[in-house]
Amino acid sequence: MAATAGSLVLAPAGVLAPAGAAAPSVDEAGAALDGAVASAASAVAGAEGAVTSLGDAVARVAQGEQTGPNFPCVARAFDPTAPADAEGWGPTDVNAQTANGRLAAGVSRSATLTVLRWPSPSYYDQVKYYTVDRRLPLLGAKPNEGAFLGVVVGGRTLWLRDFPRSRQRYPTSRGDEVITEFSDPTRRLRVVVRDVAPRGVDALIRRVEVRAAGRARPQALVAFENFNLVVSKLPAAPLLDFCNEELNNDSARYVPDADAIVHERSGVDASTGKPSSVAVAMAFARRSDGHQVGGDRLASPGGLPPGAPEDAYDDAADGRLSGSGAYTGQTTGALRVPLRLRRGRDAVELVVAAGPTRTRALAELAAARRLGQRRAAAEKRRWLARLLRDMPMPRTRDRVLREMARRALTLVVTTADRRGPIVAAISTQPPYGEDWPRDGAFFDLALDRSRLHELVRRHLAFYVRTQATELRQPRGSLGVPPGNWAMNYYADGVVGGPIPWEIDETGFMAWDFTRHFETTGDRGWLRSVYPTVRRAADFLATCRDPLNGLQCRATEDDTFANLGNQQTIIGAAITYLGLRSAARAARALGEEADAARWEARAAELQRAIDEHLWDPAARSYGGGVEYCAYPLWPAELAPADRSRLADHAEYCWRELEPSFRAPASDRTFGLYESKALIALARFWRRNDPAKLARVRRGIDWIAHVEATPDTHVLGETWRVTRGRVLTYTATPHLWEHTLFYLAMLETYGAER
Structure with a gap:
């Protein structure tokens, strides 16, 4: 994007x-x-x-x-008084995630559940949490938003997020269990929260381990939640599960037989016109001794309506719960379970489960209770070890680089929807729970390199279904020419973003299909998808500017300025890539006329690029940090004067280099440096290997300066804040992680 x-x-x-x-x-x-x-x-x-x-x-x-x-x-x-560095969507408050292809959970650095997507990592978010400003406590979220834990000590609840010390990490690069450790040295309390979304169960299991070494003896554990159920989404406007949470009413009740609080909602998904329903249940594995189902006091300026039960967050303050059993509206809930400290220690598990109905949610809850957190985490580690056994690793001993390599693929395979699509991020702020074909081409490259060809086939089948044709448009389309794709899609194929179509995504798709064939050699599969490739390539060949021979004016790479009227190296290089790729696919199938037509247009386009997009003063094709990669890779332009590529590589490095001196340089904002590092590593490895040292410097900066120091995750962008580099925007950003993984392989070489 x-x-x-x-x-x-x-x-x-x-x-x-x-x-x-x-x-x-x-x-x-x-x-x-x-x-x-x-x-x-x-x-x-x-x-x-x-x-x-x-x-x-x-x-x-x-x-x-x-x-x-x-x-x-x-x-x-649109606040005109907002500072220049304001995050328009609100800051992303996800420091780690765990997912299983249907349920995806994002947690803050203090283990607050801030994102809970179900029935897909793409939609819908089922927890209320809305941030405003990174400089505010809780990033501006209200104190009763999210789902979080506390211990009862001395007649009041101490929320873990308020403990003086905390540390979060992934305990191993071979899984996605998240561990958050809290300590209060004064009270000599230590609490460890272990989170995992198990395979095959639509649940999040949270194991809470309490250790008291002093006189402060916790009597109970309290779990609070502000679930905000969503059953609908809008085509081309991903708003409903975060932007109007005050309208997302549901019915919540305590179910004694299950000892669980269950929220329910049903309706119609506006994007499909089909009935939609959800139920989310929360329960301890051990019998609770208190519950409260209440309203959300902070949902409106006037507070709770008359007669509404007390907000469960307020009710829990004294460590006791009043026992209200049901409420409909803006709901909150809390459960309390007694602790049984033996030698100062106890462990309790909490389950959050989801399903389309109360019965199904409670069935998932029961399955998660039987499974248990430790077994679920171990089984998931074994599954990931088998799945990623052929994953190439960068040939380096740097522990952080190797951990981030595995994290990239772990994020992709656990977040991949079981129907094929892979979202850019599970975040709602910004709303990136959609599949961008542009991103998808790189996900597929990384998956193919790991010999996960079936996952790639499933993903490409999704793109076959969502391509516009002469007779069919994607659901919710704003007008996509045949052979092209919408900006992005929800996992069910409904259009997600507001840009009707983008020419570079069409080129990336032609490359993706062809590259996968060249990886597997499966001509039967290629023949089955060739109509998709042909439609894309025919469009790229005919969408030509008669004034200069370049690609037609269109929208490129999510750029909203001059929407639909852009003509830069972005579209030019990737149109060239798509045409050349499709021509190779055509020749593999004996479609010589197609191949000749597309090759001729690619050659014409190369000449036009050299004539109109080469800047002799800058000795480059332009593109800046984000796009200077494309002429070098994956497009691999072929100018008549081959020295232009070497000159362009130098330009690309000049654009990049200030990023790798931050926070000491004048650059205070950046993004997508990994994309350029892949291209430079590939080009210099073949043409000037000594310059790979530059690329290694960039790799080192991303891993040890930009990434979060605890969980080693990357956002889409970074900014210098208070003298340090902060990664942010849609953390963890799956495309950024994948690009970084590919950059490491190109820079250090691969080993299995």
Whole structure:
């Protein structure tokens, strides 16, 4: 996704604009989108699934109340008084995650559950948690948001997030169990929380280990939750599971037989028109001695409505729970379980489980209770060890680099939806729970290198289903020319983002399909998907600017400025890549006419690139940090003057190098350096190996300066804050992790 993605805000009409820009009206937004895809209107007219009027589509997204105070994220994103470094969506508060392909849980550094996606890592988020400003306590989230734990000492609840010391880590690079350790030296208390989403069970299991070495003896453990159930999503506007949480009412009740609090909601998914329902249950593995189902006192300025039971967060303050058993509206819940300290120690497990109905959620809860956290974590480690046994590792002894290599693939395979798609991140702030075809091409490359070909086939089958054709549009489409893809997709194939289509993603898809064939050699499979490749390549060959021979003007890499009217090295290089790749696929199948046509257009495009996009003063094709990679790799342009590539590589390094001196350099913001490091490593390994030392310097900086020091995760972007480099935006960002993994392999070489 684009450089600006982390700083974009969603306008009321569902159109993204740079932070600080004036919010367009519904009519203005509709007109802008209509103009952006006017050239595609005739191509998609009458296709099944297409939105017939883009203005109507934008108005449908807005639907009146969505432009008002019920969408506080919109007002905050467009706040003209916000500082320049404000994060338009609000800061991501995920320091680690655990997932199993259906349920994905993100936890903060203090083990607060801040994201709970079910029934897919793509949708929907089932926990209320909304951040505002990184400089505020809890990043501006309200104190009763999220799901978190506390111990009862001396007649009051001490929330673990308030302990003076905490440390979080993945205990092994061969799993995704998350450990958070809390300590209070004054009270001589130590609490360890172990989180894992088990395979085959739609649950999060939290094992809480308490150790008291002093006079402060915890009497009980309290679990609080503010679940916020969601059953719907909007096409082209991923808002509903975080931006209007105050509208997401559900019914919650304590179920004595299961000793669990269960939230339920049903409705219709607006993006599909189909019935949708969810139930989320929370329970200890041991019998509780107290419960409270209450309202959310902070959901509205007026507090709780008359007669509503007390907010479970407030009720838990004195360590006792009042026993309210049901509430409908903005709900909260808490359970208390007595501790049985033996030699000052005890361990209790908490389960959060999800299903489409109360019965199913309780069945998942029972399965997770039987399984237990330690067994679940061990089984998952063994599964990942088998799955990733052929994963190539960078040939280095640097422990952090090797850990981050495994973390990249672990994130991808555990977050991959079982239907094929892979989201950019599970975060809701920003809302990156969608599959970008651009990102997907790189996920597939990393998976193929690890011999996980079946996962790649499943992913590519998703792209076959979601490509626009002469007769079919993706559900929720804003107008995609045949042969292309929408900006991104939810895991069920509904369009997720507001850009109708992007020409570079079409080129990446032609490369992805061809590259997978060249990895496996399976001509039967290639023949089965060749219509998809042909549609993409035919579009790339015919979408030509008659004035200069370059690719037609379109949107490139999530860039919203001059939407639909861009013509840069991004689109040019990746169009060239797509044409050359498709031509190789055609020749492998004996489709000589197709191959000749696409090769001829690629050669013409190369000449146009050299004539119109080469900057003789800068000795480069341009692109900056984020895009200077593409001419070198994966496009591997072939200019008549081959020295241009060496000159462009030097330009690319000059663009990158200040990042690797941060925080001491003048650069205070950056992103996607790994993309350029892959290209430079590949180019210099073949042409100037001594310069690989530069790339290793960049790799070292990303691992030891940019990544979080505890869990070693990366966000999409980084910024210098208070004299140190902070990674942020959609942590952990799966594409950034995958690019870094590929950069390590190219730089250090691979070993199995």
